[in-house]
Amino acid sequence: MYKISICIFYVVLFVVEISHSQQDAQYTQYMYNTVTINPAYAGSRGTLSFVGLHRSQWIRIEGAPLTQTFSVNLPLGSLRFMEDAPGLGLSVVNDNIGPLQETHLNIDYSYPIAISDEGILRFGLKLSGQFLSLDLNKLNAFNVADPVFFNSDNNDFIPNVGVGLYYYDTHFYAGLSTPGLLSRNYFKTDDDALLISKERMHYYFITGYVFNMSRRLKFKPALLSKMVFGSPLQADVSASFKYDEKLILGLAYRWSAAVSALAGFQVSKSVMIGFSYDMETTAIGNGNEFNHGSYELLLRFELAKKGNLRRQWNPRFF
Numbered sequence: 603m604y605k606i607s608i609c610i611f612y613v614v615l616f617v618v619e620i621s622h623s624q625q626d627a628q629y630t631q632y633m634y635n636t637v638t639i640n641p642a643y644a645g646s647r648g649t650l651s652f653v654g655l656h657r658s659q660w661i662r663i664e665g666a667p668l669t670q671t672f673s674v675n676l677p678l679g680s681l682r683f684m685e686d687a688p689g690l691g692l693s694v695v696n697d698n699i700g701p702l703q704e705t706h707l708n709i710d711y712s713y714p715i716a717i718s719d720e721g722i723l724r725f726g727l728k729l730s731g732q733f734l735s736l737d738l739n740k741l742n743a744f745n746v747a748d749p750v751f752f753n754s755d756n757n758d759f760i761p762n763v764g765v766g767l768y769y770y771d772t773h774f775y776a777g778l779s780t781p782g783l784l785s786r787n788y789f790k791t792d793d794d795a796l797l798i799s800k801e802r803m804h805y806y807f808i809t810g811y812v813f814n815m816s817r818r819l820k821f822k823p824a825l826l827s828k829m830v831f832g833s834p835l836q837a838d839v840s841a842s843f844k845y846d847e848k849l850i851l852g853l854a855y856r857w858s859a860a861v862s863a864l865a866g867f868q869v870s871k872s873v874m875i876g877f878s879y880d881m882e883t884t885a886i887g888n889g890n891e892f893n894h895g896s897y898e899l900l901l902r903f904e905l906a907k908k909g910n911l912r913r914q915w916n917p918r919f920f
Contacts, residue, residue, distance in 0.1 A: 627667070627669045627695060627697045628657075628828075628836075629655065629669075629671075629898065630856075630864065630896075631898050632808075633808075633840075633920060634653060634655075634874075634900055635655055636777070637653075637675050637691045637710055638671060638673060638693050638781075640766040640777045640779035640781075641691065641764060641765070642712045642766035642767055642777060642779065643675070643724070643726070643768050643777065644689035644712040645676060645688060645689015645712055645714075646722075647675075647904070647918070649676070649905060650675075650905040651674065651902065652672075652673070652674050652904070653672070653673045653674075653900065654672050654901045654902075655671040655672075655898060655899070655901075656669070656670050656898065656899045657896065657897070658897055658898075660895075660896060662894050665701075667698065668697075669696065670695075670696045671694070671695045671696075673692065673693035673694075675690065675691030675710065676689065677689050678690055686722055688711070688712060688713050689710070689712040689724070691710035691711075692710070693707075694707055702734065702736055703735045704733070704734050706730055706731070707730060707731045707732075708729070708730040709728070709730070710726060710728050711726065712725065712766075712768070713726075721769065721771040722769070722771070723767065723768070723769045724766075724767070724768045725765075725767060726779065727764070728762075728763065728765070728766070728781055730762045730782065731759060731760070732761075733758075733759055734758045734759070734760070735756065736757070737756070738756060760786055761784075762782040762784045763783050763784065764780055764781035764782050765779065765780060766780070766781075767779070770918070772812075772918065774809075774810070774811045774812075775810055775920050776807075776808065776809040777807070777809070778805075778806070779805075780803050780804060780805050781806075782801070782804065785802055802830050802831055803830070805828065805829045805830070806827070807825075808825065808826045809824065810822055810823060810824030811823060812918070818847075819843065819845055820844040820919050821843055822841070822842045822844070822919050824841075824920075825838070825839055826838040834858075836857065837856070837857040838855070839855050840852055840854035840855075840862075842864060842919075847868060848867060848868045850876075851865055854878075856880070858884070859882070859884055860883055860884075860895075860896070861881050862880045862881070863878065863879050864877070864878045865877050872904055873901070873903055874902040874904075875899075875901055876900035877898065877899055878898045880895050880897070881895045882895060882896070
């Protein structure tokens with residue numbers, strides 16, 4: 603197996619002193635995992651929803667990102683599963699990149715306001731804690747006297763708070779959010795002379811529209827854009843078809859980064875499975891026989907009150 607020194611990832615992720623941002627985990631199937639980036643999404647599906655996701659990025663490259671996410675969200679209020687009730691969500695995100703492990707614990711709350719017969723605007727609040735651990739034993743030290751290896755705290759905890767807005771009706775949705783409002787330096791040397799990494803605010807914008815092509819066929823173009831100061835703007839454009847409320851097929855393009863294929867299947871009224879595969883369009887993918895792309899596996903399980911089944915199982919495509 604081809605091996606790239608883990609130090610390459612260390613340099614990319616922790617550029618000394620001039621590091622501008624620490625990127626959050628990215629997802630190709632973000633449309634099923636929206637609560638992790640926008641707290642206002644919590645409860646919007648009108649049912650108790652569990653989502654588990656695994657992402658393996660840059661397959662066969664040593665030290666490449668591995669991400670696992672588990673989330674649950676539901677509407678509140680008199681034990682009714684309704685789309686116009688306040689929402690509560692909990693999520694755990696585990697992200698591993700080379701020597702760095704990050705674990706995020708999030709609590710999300712959303713409050714809805716009906717602004718038309720079908721349109722609902724949700725305001726969201728996210729409370730989070732980020733645990734970070736840097737395993738220096740996974741690095742190849744070229745200079746064993748480097749103060750980074752001996753004079754820095756290799757474990758850290760970062761509390762944070764985020765906000766979001768999310769509007770949706772039967773066909774359209776749009777959301778704007780920042781999961782973390784607080785910026786902070788971490789993994790510093792004891793004398794503060796050397797900064798290894800800096801946390802920056804991430805801004806997300808999502809939108810999409812569902813077209814009813816026929817009684818059984820739906821078409822949804824969608825967009826996600828992410829902005830971090832000091833990093834290039836990231837934009838994901840996708841187009842998906844849903845047939846007979848069961849089969850989902852789509853294509854996506856991450857600007858100057860990857861082309862993706864997506865597939866999903868509604869196994870039952872409660873269970874959905876999803877899969878995506880990314881082919882890199884950057885230098886790390888072009889001509890690199892050892893990079894076999896990236897993939898995601900997703901499982902969603904949802905429950906609904908019997909009195910709300912008709913409403914829930916004519917579900918929105920987002």
